[in-house]
Amino acid sequence: MRLVVPLQGVAQGRGGLLLGSLIPCALFYFLQLYLKRRRSPSDPSPPSTSSSNQPGMTRHSSLSNLLSRGPLRISSLATSIAKPDDSPYYMGLDRASGDPYHRIANPDGVIQLGLSENRLCFDLIEKWTSENLRDWVMGREVGDLSISGIATYQPSDGTMKLKMAMAGFMSRVIGRDVSYEPSQMVLTAGVTSAIETLCFCLADHGNAFLVPTPYYPSFDRDMKWRTGVELIPVHCRSKDNFVLSISALDQAFNQTRKRETKIRGILLSNPANPVGNLLSRKMLEALLKFAEEKNIHIVSDEIFAGSIYGEKEFVSIAEVVGSEDFDKNRVHIVYGLSKDLFLPGVRVGMIYSFNENVLAAARKLTRFSSVSAPTQRLLVSMLSDTRFIVEYIQTNKKRIRDMRDLFVAGLEELGIKCTDSRSSLYCWADMRNLIPTYGEKGELELWEKLLNVGKINLTPGSACHCIEPGWFRCCFTTLDKDDVRVVMERIRKVVGSRTSCG
Numbered sequence: 143m144r145l146v147v148p149l150q151g152v153a154q155g156r157g158g159l160l161l162g163s164l165i166p167c168a169l170f171y172f173l174q175l176y177l178k179r180r181r182s183p184s185d186p187s188p189p190s191t192s193s194s195n196q197p198g199m200t201r202h203s204s205l206s207n208l209l210s211r212g213p214l215r216i217s218s219l220a221t222s223i224a225k226p227d228d229s230p231y232y233m234g235l236d237r238a239s240g241d242p243y244h245r246i247a248n249p250d251g252v253i254q255l256g257l258s259e260n261r262l263c264f265d266l267i268e269k270w271t272s273e274n275l276r277d278w279v280m281g282r283e284v285g286d287l288s289i290s291g292i293a294t295y296q297p298s299d300g301t302m303k304l305k306m307a308m309a310g311f312m313s314r315v316i317g318r319d320v321s322y323e324p325s326q327m328v329l330t331a332g333v334t335s336a337i338e339t340l341c342f343c344l345a346d347h348g349n350a351f352l353v354p355t356p357y358y359p360s361f362d363r364d365m366k367w368r369t370g371v372e373l374i375p376v377h378c379r380s381k382d383n384f385v386l387s388i389s390a391l392d393q394a395f396n397q398t399r400k401r402e403t404k405i406r407g408i409l410l411s412n413p414a415n416p417v418g419n420l421l422s423r424k425m426l427e428a429l430l431k432f433a434e435e436k437n438i439h440i441v442s443d444e445i446f447a448g449s450i451y452g453e454k455e456f457v458s459i460a461e462v463v464g465s466e467d468f469d470k471n472r473v474h475i476v477y478g479l480s481k482d483l484f485l486p487g488v489r490v491g492m493i494y495s496f497n498e499n500v501l502a503a504a505r506k507l508t509r510f511s512s513v514s515a516p517t518q519r520l521l522v523s524m525l526s527d528t529r530f531i532v533e534y535i536q537t538n539k540k541r542i543r544d545m546r547d548l549f550v551a552g553l554e555e556l557g558i559k560c561t562d563s564r565s566s567l568y569c570w571a572d573m574r575n576l577i578p579t580y581g582e583k584g585e586l587e588l589w590e591k592l593l594n595v596g597k598i599n600l601t602p603g604s605a606c607h608c609i610e611p612g613w614f615r616c617c618f619t620t621l622d623k624d625d626v627r628v629v630m631e632r633i634r635k636v637v638g639s640r641t642s643c644g
């Protein structure tokens with residue numbers, strides 16, 4: 143009855159509102175107090191009201207249980223590769239792709255000279271694609287006009303049609319009477335994958351490859367990440383024009399053997415990324431002899447075989463091993479269409495090997511990195527268009543040469559000299575005179591200044607394991623002719639006009 147009185151007040155208005163709220167609250171409080179007193183003092187926890195089915199488990203204790211289990215683990219491989227890149231090569235690429243220069247849309251953006259793309263003949267690719275779109279989607283030949291040719295499983299190491307088309311393209315690119323045997327080919331999703339597949343085939347975890355420096359920065363990723371293979375730099379120097387010598391190779395071989403590390407091969411980049419040097423026939427013979435003596439393999443990355451635009455001719459190791467009495471079993475070539483035919487997004491590469499066991503294993507491994515059937519159809523169509531391919535190869539060489547001459551002349555006006563090379567997509571610029579202190583630190587200071595103040599991304603030599611600080615790789619095939627002037631103005635802004643040594 144007592145409860146009814148104030149509630150009546152609420153209903154009746156005046157003063158009832160206060161009493162109507164306070165009195166039920168007070169009653170509830172005293173009821174709680176009374177129940178608490180009656181509970182035994184030895185009973186530490188109230189009966190669980192959580193949804194847990196486990197007796198006595200509270201929210202609090204399940205959280206602490208989770209915490210004591212530690213964070214959810216991922217593999218050590220994933221942990222190490224998930225870390226942000228600290229290499230200036232990848233940092234620079236990210237910076238430039240996050241704020242890309244465009245003459246009209248983003249004139250203060252970063253000019254990309256670090257990414258190996260050759261955009262100089264993109265117009266030809268675009269033209270061909272627009273003219274042949276229907277053909278390559280549907281297939282040229284009668285019988286190909288169905289989805290079944292591309293929707294069903296295809297051989298994971300590539301169709302014979304594409305291997306034949308690739309063999310024809312490679313011979314055309316070299317421009318001499320060199321023939322490639324399609325049955326010795328294994329097609330992969332890019333050269334990156336071809337190199338890694340070869341590593342799996344030739345070496346065990348902890349084995350090593352000798353690699354002449356300066357070398358393509360991503361060899362460290364492609365060869366080491368998943369295979370556990372080691373790369374041993376063989377240093378080449380400016381006084382030798384960064385040309386490899388057998389004595390440097392021998393020295394690196396002996397030093398590595400002393401550490402009880404097994405060397406499984408030499409990785410060559412010919413034409414070389416980043417310097418643009420070509421290995422002579424004599425040097426290739428010496429390398430083959432060296433490999434036989436030491437009983438190791440040779441992997442020759444010839445991805446720039448068609449990007450040659452000077453007097454010197456490119457000699458493939460396939461020609462040398464075929465012409466003399468060398469053991470072919472230890473020779474493996476990688477090639478692809480990311481550079482000579484500007485299709486890096488299409489992801490097509492290949493292993494060309496003389497070793498049946500390697501081919502057998504590589505074929506099976508391509509299940510993890512095969513080229514999709516529509517892609518293969520596109521390429522068969524494009525590579526079989528002889529008129530287009532011949533025109534592309536010729537125009538490409540001419541445009542690279544013209545752009546290189548323009549770019550190198552611009553650097554020279556600033557007092558920056560480049561090594562004398564006429565292949566690949568780069569010039570290898572000597573900025574030793576421009577680094578604030580002699581050493582890797584000074585080189586990186588200049589690189590940062592060029593990136594942050596000049597807004598141009600170059601690849602510092604240290605990212606290519608170059609032993610001498612102050613060298614930079616400039617990929618000029620990403621530029622329009624008009625951009626060259628902007629690049630030079632920006633470099634001038636950072637370094638002024640000074641003379642570099644030798």
Ligand SMILES: Cc1ncc(COP(=O)(O)O)c(C=O)c1O
Pocket residue numbers: 258331332333334335358411415443445478479480486489490491
């Ligand atoms: C020497 C060399 N090998 C391999 C690659 C990777 O080629 P892909 O894009 O076909 O994987 C590159 C790319 O720059 C390269 O320069």
